[in-house]
Amino acid sequence: MPSDRKAKQKDAKKAGTARSKPKAGSSPAAATAANTANEASCKVAFQGLTPRQRAVLHQVAEQCGLGHGSSGEGEQRCISIGATDSNAPQIDIAAAELSDEAIAALLQQHLQLQPDLYLSAAQQPRPNTTASSSNGKPPARSKAASGKAAAAGSSVRYESVDAFVAQMSRLLDMERQAEVAAAQEAATQCSTAAAQARGRTLLNLRVSDAEGGLLGRTLLTLVPNKGFGTTPAVLLPAHKFSPHDVVALKASSAGLGGPPLCTGLVYRVRDASLVVAVDDPPEEGLEQPLRLEKLANEVTYKRLQDTLQQLSAPGNSSRAELLPGMALLDATFDRREPRFAAAAPAWKPVNARLDDSQRRAVELALRAQDVALIHGPPGTGKTTAVVEVILQEVARGSRVIAAAASNIAVDNLVERLAAAAPKLKLVRLGHPARLLPQVIDKSLEAQVLRSDNSSLARDCRRDMQQLNRRVMQGAVLQLLKLEPWKRAERRQVRAELRQLAKEERQRQQKALQEVLDGAQVMCCTLTGALHPQLHGQTFDVAVIDEAAQALEAACWSALLKARRAVLAGDHLQLPPTVMSEAAAKAGLSATLFERLQGSLGPAASCMLTVQYRMHAAIMDWSSQELYGGQLEAHESVAAHTLADLPSVSSNSSASADAAELPTMLLIDTAGCEFDEYQEQDGDSRYNQGEAQAALAHVQRLLAAGLASADIGIITPYSAQVALLRELRPEKLSGSLEISTVDGFQGREKEAIVISMVRSNASGEVGFLADARRMNVAVTRARRHVALVCDSETVSKDAFLGRLVAYVEQHGHYESAAELVPS
Ligand SMILES: Nc1ncnc2c1ncn2[C@@H]1O[C@H](COP(=O)(O)OP(=O)(O)OP(=O)(O)O)[C@@H](O)[C@H]1O
Numbered sequence: 001m002p003s004d005r006k007a008k009q010k011d012a013k014k015a016g017t018a019r020s021k022p023k024a025g026s027s028p029a030a031a032t033a034a035n036t037a038n039e040a041s042c043k044v045a046f047q048g049l050t051p052r053q054r055a056v057l058h059q060v061a062e063q064c065g066l067g068h069g070s071s072g073e074g075e076q077r078c079i080s081i082g083a084t085d086s087n088a089p090q091i092d093i094a095a096a097e098l099s100d101e102a103i104a105a106l107l108q109q110h111l112q113l114q115p116d117l118y119l120s121a122a123q124q125p126r127p128n129t130t131a132s133s134s135n136g137k138p139p140a141r142s143k144a145a146s147g148k149a150a151a152a153g154s155s156v157r158y159e160s161v162d163a164f165v166a167q168m169s170r171l172l173d174m175e176r177q178a179e180v181a182a183a184q185e186a187a188t189q190c191s192t193a194a195a196q197a198r199g200r201t202l203l204n205l206r207v208s209d210a211e212g213g214l215l216g217r218t219l220l221t222l223v224p225n226k227g228f229g230t231t232p233a234v235l236l237p238a239h240k241f242s243p244h245d246v247v248a249l250k251a252s253s254a255g256l257g258g259p260p261l262c263t264g265l266v267y268r269v270r271d272a273s274l275v276v277a278v279d280d281p282p283e284e285g286l287e288q289p290l291r292l293e294k295l296a297n298e299v300t301y302k303r304l305q306d307t308l309q310q311l312s313a314p315g316n317s318s319r320a321e322l323l324p325g326m327a328l329l330d331a332t333f334d335r336r337e338p339r340f341a342a343a344a345p346a347w348k349p350v351n352a353r354l355d356d357s358q359r360r361a362v363e364l365a366l367r368a369q370d371v372a373l374i375h376g377p378p379g380t381g382k383t384t385a386v387v388e389v390i391l392q393e394v395a396r397g398s399r400v401i402a403a404a405a406s407n408i409a410v411d412n413l414v415e416r417l418a419a420a421a422p423k424l425k426l427v428r429l430g431h432p433a434r435l436l437p438q439v440i441d442k443s444l445e446a447q448v449l450r451s452d453n454s455s456l457a458r459d460c461r462r463d464m465q466q467l468n469r470r471v472m473q474g475a476v477l478q479l480l481k482l483e484p485w486k487r488a489e490r491r492q493v494r495a496e497l498r499q500l501a502k503e504e505r506q507r508q509q510k511a512l513q514e515v516l517d518g519a520q521v522m523c524c525t526l527t528g529a530l531h532p533q534l535h536g537q538t539f540d541v542a543v544i545d546e547a548a549q550a551l552e553a554a555c556w557s558a559l560l561k562a563r564r565a566v567l568a569g570d571h572l573q574l575p576p577t578v579m580s581e582a583a584a585k586a587g588l589s590a591t592l593f594e595r596l597q598g599s600l601g602p603a604a605s606c607m608l609t610v611q612y613r614m615h616a617a618i619m620d621w622s623s624q625e626l627y628g629g630q631l632e633a634h635e636s637v638a639a640h641t642l643a644d645l646p647s648v649s650s651n652s653s654a655s656a657d658a659a660e661l662p663t664m665l666l667i668d669t670a671g672c673e674f675d676e677y678q679e680q681d682g683d684s685r686y687n688q689g690e691a692q693a694a695l696a697h698v699q700r701l702l703a704a705g706l707a708s709a710d711i712g713i714i715t716p717y718s719a720q721v722a723l724l725r726e727l728r729p730e731k732l733s734g735s736l737e738i739s740t741v742d743g744f745q746g747r748e749k750e751a752i753v754i755s756m757v758r759s760n761a762s763g764e765v766g767f768l769a770d771a772r773r774m775n776v777a778v779t780r781a782r783r784h785v786a787l788v789c790d791s792e793t794v795s796k797d798a799f800l801g802r803l804v805a806y807v808e809q810h811g812h813y814e815s816a817a818e819l820v821p822s
Helices: 002-011 028-032 051-064 100-111 115-123 143-151 161-189 192-197 298-312 317-322 324-332 356-367 382-395 407-420 437-442 444-450 452-479 487-518 552-559 581-588 592-599 616-626 652-660 688-703 718-727 771-778 798-810
Strands: 043-047 067-071 078-082 090-094 201-213 217-224 246-251 262-269 274-278 290-294 371-375 400-404 426-428 521-525 539-544 562-569 605-607 664-668 711-714 737-739 749-755 781-789 812-815
Touching: 043 051, 043 100, 051 067, 051 078, 051 100, 051 115, 078 100, 100 115, 161 298, 161 552, 161 581, 217 262, 246 274, 298 552, 324 371, 324 552, 324 562, 356 371, 356 382, 356 605, 371 382, 371 592, 382 400, 382 407, 382 539, 382 562, 400 407, 407 426, 407 437, 407 521, 426 437, 426 444, 437 444, 444 452, 444 487, 452 487, 539 552, 552 562, 552 592, 562 592, 616 771, 616 798, 664 688, 664 798, 688 711, 688 718, 688 749, 688 781, 718 737, 749 771, 771 798, 781 798
Parallel strands: 043 090, 371 562, 371 605, 400 521, 400 539, 426 521, 539 562, 664 781, 664 812, 711 737, 711 749, 749 781
Antiparallel strands: 043 078, 067 078, 201 217, 201 290, 217 274, 246 262, 246 290, 262 274
């Protein structure tokens, strides 16, 4: 109750002291070392186990080549494990609450299985299970608490590659239709004003600047026409455009569905402007009021369908050469166990700071002959381990394709690889408008332009231009009857032009081929791997970072190009974005990473356990809820606080304020009557009072000496993002980041303020209850996290209730009424 909490607030001690952490459990890889297939002479039938325990038993049986099967429903559900012979004797074990240790002991007694085999598999984190209690039963949790994590569970299995292809092809069609329908609805079926309200169209814009850049593209800066040139600049209305969106620019006066002046890619989004990269700007029409429309990106769907077709077509030797990844199908579709070399070749880490779990992960990846998984919870150095794997593979002479679902994740990898190995021959494939400026230099286009063959091709072009001028002059002189344009001369010039055109083309192709062939590491998005430029290029190993955010079909686009695969990710963070809810529910958002986590068993996977971002108090919530308590905070971050930041500690009055700020803070809006509202033209939600409370807390952080760039506001609802941006003080618009959870994935801030929005009498929390979404939101914070919410509403959900209780217990409580006086 708030009143109790207020009393508690007075007594509460400063949160954020470093807390000692139990050591991580035994490594899953080590646990399986001594297990070989058993010739069981009997079967053990268990009744009364939890779904988690049954899943672990299935996994253990498959790992050891034992028979297994389930029957019955609900509490009567029974799982048997042991001899494959149906006549073998059966030992029945019926117990309501068997502990994991007891199950392991029974397996040892009757089937001679090492206890560690069951216990280490049971320790593998799964979505929907929290740190299991000693009786092996997961703590009570409402169905909603696991939210979408449940929909995309690790239980997804396909009977065959063809079954997978058929299912995915259907679901991708559903997804494409959903996206096309949304684009068409915005473009034709409603008024332009309604389309703008939905965020897919921006009306009444004008071009404020047009400049060359991005290797030959034109960058058009679009600003609101209203108040053009005034100071302060007029902000764009709330919209859903983001970098890399495919867009059409039309005259405002053009009818709905009318032809565009040009199409392009969103390059940059600011509060008051939006920059679009255009290949071919129109000669006229840009001076009038304009409209920007979001288009469906059909190329991606076409590429994904092409990948599926490649997977399903029967192999032949020439295809096997072009698609070495077909060899991965056996291990990834349960046809055989993944293979590992007994030991990795000797390797000396390039990054001497790698910790033990990172070294184990790299070692596993280097031993893999088919596929290995690196499971990296937040801040544990997944990308750090991936970079090391790539550099070690290159040192062994391998050619690597390194990919991720998003451009930002690929660019992150490119930057880290280039910093670790400046001489590495690395090529970043992709449209320059989709690349971060700092990696443009590594792009295929930039490298091709720098090559000798390109410069020779440019010479050819110059010669052709001169010859063309001669042709023009000759024709004019002839026309004016001043000088005859001799036939032989004409013929010779044309032959020279043909020759030059041919040479230019050949030089350009050669330049492109040389850069592609010379690459030791090819970096691209997963769907970028299907670009025609990579046709015929094959690799020894495909490394996928952020694999748990990628559609499985997209992963195969890169995997088909290499014989071996390493996937790094965290299936307990956000899944891929899927627009069609029906397709997501039917399995489109289930990822390859998660599927393999479930099917390959612990020997093929290594979990990173030391994190380098969060104060231990922040980490512990996530670790206990989602990672079986296995995470450890590195000593460099375990006790760091806001007061230790140089910008704070150098300012004595500010540091006194900062010392008052706890590591975790609950700002409770219960009783404040800060109600949630649904936006008029959509289903997103916002909460005005809560937005004010969140911004008031930001002011407090600034007063304590934090830089605005060190603070982030995260809210799950796009309407609340728009509202917060509107209310954000002008001077903070360029530095204080406000975004949805998705916008912050993979990133971090010293202080994070979370605005949860929901406040209603019925306790509805919608997609807040998705454990993965809240996991990402909380774990973006390095030293401070403030949860702004209506504790009465959100605590109706068991998972969120535990989060609220955790913050109260390990931090400070405060009523929002004190921050936002009524
Ligand atoms: N062994 C290490 N020693 C010191 N710092 C490390 C180590 N490993 C990783 N880090 C640091 O920890 C931070 C997080 O690492 P990295 O980005 O590789 O993690 P991640 O798991 O990919 O993160 P996320 O989950 O946010 O995507 C980086 O600043 C990195 O330099």
